[in-house]
Amino acid sequence: MTEELGAVALRTEGLSKSFGGVHAVDNATTEFYAGRINGLIGPNGSGKTTFFNCVTGMIRPDAGHVFYRDRDITRWQPHRIARAGLGRTFQLCRVFPRLTVLDNLLVAVHPPHPLAYLGRPRVASLVERARGILARVGLDHLETAEARDVSYGQQKLLELAAALMAGPDMVMLDEPAGGVNPALIERIAVLVTELNAEGTTFLVVEHNMEFMMNLCDHVVVFDRGAPIAAGSAAEVQQNPLVLEAYLGV
Amino acid sequence: MRNASDTSTPLRRGSSAVQALRGAGSGRLGPFAAILVVVAVLATWPLLAGNPYMLSAGVIVLNFAVFATAWNLMGGLTGYVSLGHIAFFGLGSYGTGLLVIHSEINAFVAVMAAAVVVGLLSLLVGWAALRVRGASFVIVTIAIVLVMLLVFQSWRSVTGGSTGLVVPRPFPDLLRPEHHRVFFYIFLGLLLLVLVSYLVVDRSRFGQALKAIREDEDKAQSLGIPTAMLKLAAFGISCFLTAIAGGVYALWFGDLDPIFQFDVVLSAQIALMALLGGVRYLFGPLVGAIVVGSALEYFLLNFGETQFHLVATGLLLVAVVLFAPDGVLALAAQLIRRLGPSATSIREESAAEVRAQQDARALAERVEEPGADATTDREDRR
Structure with a gap:
C-alpha cells in the first residue's frame, strides 16, 4: 500500500x-x-x-x-x-479580530531577514499575492473589513487563506x-x-x-x-x- | 472584484479625522505631521503657565506622557500589560544619578549610558517574565518592582537608601523657574522621540506582528511569527525609552528616594493613563497623561496629602471601564464618526457604491447560504 x-x-x-x-x-x-x-x-x-x-x-x-x-x-x-x-488551522476558528482581512494574510508572510521587520507591511507584491488568495476563497470584496466583522463561515475561509499565505x-x-x-x-x-x-x-x-x-x-x-x-x-x-x-x- | 473592494465605503472604518486620532492616516507623512503639530501646541505651555508651579506641573505631566507612551509600545501593541515599568524608570534615574555623582561625564551622556544598560538588563528580565501570559505576567512585573524597591532601600552604601540620593543639577546656574522651563523643553523633545518611535514601530511589519500577538498569540506562532523574539524586542525598546525618561527625571528633580522611584501605585497609574487615553491610539497615552496627571495635581492641591487622590483615581478607572473601555480617544472617534459629514446615516450614496454593496452582499450570501444561521453558530461556539 x-x-x-x-x-x-x-x-x-x-x-x-x-x-x-x-x-x-x-x-x-x-x-x-x-x-x-x-x-x-x-x-x-x-x-x-x-x-x-x-x-x-x-x-x-x-x-x-x-x-x-x-x-x-x-x-x-x-x-x-x-x-x-507545515501550516495549520484551529478547531474553533481563530483569526486576528482587530486586523483587517488583508492584514490577516500579510502577517503570515515571513520576512526574509530580521531587518525586513522594519519595513512597511504592505509590500506591493505581497498585497497582490494576498488578493489572489482572497479572490480564490471568495473574500476579496472584504479585504478592508476587520476580521471580527465578517461571518463565522467567512472567518473559516479567512483562516484557510492565511494558512495558505505562509506558503x-x-x-x-x-x-x-x-x-x-x-x-x-x-x-x-x-x-x-x-x-x-x-x-x-x-x-x-x-x-x-x-x-x-x-x-x-x-x-x-x-x-x-x-x-x-x-x-x-x-x-x-x-x-x-x-x-x-x-x-x- | 477589485472594483468592489475599492469602492465599498461602508467597510472602511472611520473618517480621516478618526485616522488622524489613531495616527494611522493613509498618507505616509500625515501622522508625523500630526506629531509635530501636537508638540508645537504643547510647546506654548511655558508661555501660558502663570507661575513656576504651573510650569513644574507641566514637566510632571510631560514626564508621565513620555512614560505612558513608552509603556504603550509594549502594553498597547502586544497586549502585555506591565505594571512594573517603574522598575526600569527607577533604574534609569538611579543609574543616571550614580553616574553623575561618581564620574565626570556629561549628565545627558550619563542618561543615555544608563538607559542602554537598563535596556540590556530589561532583555534579561523580559526573557524570564515573557514566558508567562495574562495575569501571571502582570504579577511577575509587580514582583520586579518590589524586588527593586527592597534592593535600593537596603543597599544604603550605594543608593543612600531611604535618606535619598541627591543628584547634582546639570545647569547649576539656572534659577528655579528657568530650570523648569529648560526641562519642560527637554521632556518635550523626549516626547517627540517616543511618539516617533511608537509610530515607526506601529507602521512596520514588526508592529503588525506585535498586534497579531496581541490578538492571538498561538495563532501568530502557528503562522510562523517568532513571537518570543518580537515580544522581547518590544519590551527592550519600551524599557529603554522608559529608562531615558527616568534619567532625565533624576536630573530635573535632583533627589531620588526608592519609595518614589519604585512606586507600584505610580506604575499602575501610568498603565491607567494609557488605557484611559486609548492604547490603540498614538496620542492615547499622551491624552491620558494630561487628564490623569492634571487630576492628580489638582487633587493634591485641593485635598493635600490625603489618600483622596487614590479614591479619585479609582473612580476615574471605573468610569473609563464603564463608559470608554477603549479609551477616551475611541469615544471621541465614535462621536466624530457619528457627527462627521462623511458618516451620517442619510449620506448620499453614489450608484457605484450601491452596486458595489449589492455585489458584496450577493457574494457574502453565496458563501453563507443556504439556511444555517452563521451568527448563532458563532455565539454558540464562544
Missing part, C-alpha cells in the same frame, strides 16, 4: 501526551503521505486535537517523535515548524467542517481538492464522516489516543475495530 500512496510527508513514532492521569495521546505511530489528502478521524475525546497540537508544537509531547519530511521536528517552537512548511507544503486542518453550513462545507471540500491537485498536502481532522469519506485518499482512525486502523476510506469503513469504536458494538 505504501507504494501506491508515495512518499511519507509526516510521521510520528510512539507519540504520547498525558494530562494528569488521562493518556490523551498514547504511543501513537502514524504515517501521512505527501501530495495526498490525509484524514484523521475518531470519536470525540479520542485525542485527535491533542495529537494535532503535539505535531504542530503547541503542546510538548511527553515521549515520542515527530518527523516532517525526514526531519525530527519534535519540541520545535511552533513558528519554526510553520516556517518549515506551506502541507496544511493541517482541524475540523474545517465544524459549525458551518452544508454549502460552505462543500466549498471548503472543493478548495481542498483543488489545492491538493496543485501540490499541497493536507491532513484533515474531522468527525464529519461523510465529508471525510469523499475527500480523503488515506484515513487514520484514532481511538483512545492511538491509531486503531489506517487505509483508504472504504477500507476503514469496513474495519470491525472502527465500527466498534464509533458505535460501541
Whole structure:
C-alpha cells in the first residue's frame, strides 16, 4: 500500500501526551503521505486535537517523535515548524479580530531577514499575492473589513487563506467542517481538492464522516489516543475495530 | 472584484479625522505631521503657565506622557500589560544619578549610558517574565518592582537608601523657574522621540506582528511569527525609552528616594493613563497623561496629602471601564464618526457604491447560504 500512496510527508513514532492521569495521546505511530489528502478521524475525546497540537508544537509531547519530511521536528517552537512548511488551522476558528482581512494574510508572510521587520507591511507584491488568495476563497470584496466583522463561515475561509499565505507544503486542518453550513462545507471540500491537485498536502481532522469519506485518499482512525486502523476510506469503513469504536458494538 | 473592494465605503472604518486620532492616516507623512503639530501646541505651555508651579506641573505631566507612551509600545501593541515599568524608570534615574555623582561625564551622556544598560538588563528580565501570559505576567512585573524597591532601600552604601540620593543639577546656574522651563523643553523633545518611535514601530511589519500577538498569540506562532523574539524586542525598546525618561527625571528633580522611584501605585497609574487615553491610539497615552496627571495635581492641591487622590483615581478607572473601555480617544472617534459629514446615516450614496454593496452582499450570501444561521453558530461556539 505504501507504494501506491508515495512518499511519507509526516510521521510520528510512539507519540504520547498525558494530562494528569488521562493518556490523551498514547504511543501513537502514524504515517501521512505527501501530495495526498490525509484524514484523521475518531470519536470525540479520542485525542485527535491533542495529537494535532503535539505535531504542530503547541503542546510538548511527553515521549515520542515527530518527523516532517525526514526531519525530527519534535519540541520545535511552533513558528519554526510553520516556517518549515507545515501550516495549520484551529478547531474553533481563530483569526486576528482587530486586523483587517488583508492584514490577516500579510502577517503570515515571513520576512526574509530580521531587518525586513522594519519595513512597511504592505509590500506591493505581497498585497497582490494576498488578493489572489482572497479572490480564490471568495473574500476579496472584504479585504478592508476587520476580521471580527465578517461571518463565522467567512472567518473559516479567512483562516484557510492565511494558512495558505505562509506558503506551506502541507496544511493541517482541524475540523474545517465544524459549525458551518452544508454549502460552505462543500466549498471548503472543493478548495481542498483543488489545492491538493496543485501540490499541497493536507491532513484533515474531522468527525464529519461523510465529508471525510469523499475527500480523503488515506484515513487514520484514532481511538483512545492511538491509531486503531489506517487505509483508504472504504477500507476503514469496513474495519470491525472502527465500527466498534464509533458505535460501541 | 477589485472594483468592489475599492469602492465599498461602508467597510472602511472611520473618517480621516478618526485616522488622524489613531495616527494611522493613509498618507505616509500625515501622522508625523500630526506629531509635530501636537508638540508645537504643547510647546506654548511655558508661555501660558502663570507661575513656576504651573510650569513644574507641566514637566510632571510631560514626564508621565513620555512614560505612558513608552509603556504603550509594549502594553498597547502586544497586549502585555506591565505594571512594573517603574522598575526600569527607577533604574534609569538611579543609574543616571550614580553616574553623575561618581564620574565626570556629561549628565545627558550619563542618561543615555544608563538607559542602554537598563535596556540590556530589561532583555534579561523580559526573557524570564515573557514566558508567562495574562495575569501571571502582570504579577511577575509587580514582583520586579518590589524586588527593586527592597534592593535600593537596603543597599544604603550605594543608593543612600531611604535618606535619598541627591543628584547634582546639570545647569547649576539656572534659577528655579528657568530650570523648569529648560526641562519642560527637554521632556518635550523626549516626547517627540517616543511618539516617533511608537509610530515607526506601529507602521512596520514588526508592529503588525506585535498586534497579531496581541490578538492571538498561538495563532501568530502557528503562522510562523517568532513571537518570543518580537515580544522581547518590544519590551527592550519600551524599557529603554522608559529608562531615558527616568534619567532625565533624576536630573530635573535632583533627589531620588526608592519609595518614589519604585512606586507600584505610580506604575499602575501610568498603565491607567494609557488605557484611559486609548492604547490603540498614538496620542492615547499622551491624552491620558494630561487628564490623569492634571487630576492628580489638582487633587493634591485641593485635598493635600490625603489618600483622596487614590479614591479619585479609582473612580476615574471605573468610569473609563464603564463608559470608554477603549479609551477616551475611541469615544471621541465614535462621536466624530457619528457627527462627521462623511458618516451620517442619510449620506448620499453614489450608484457605484450601491452596486458595489449589492455585489458584496450577493457574494457574502453565496458563501453563507443556504439556511444555517452563521451568527448563532458563532455565539454558540464562544
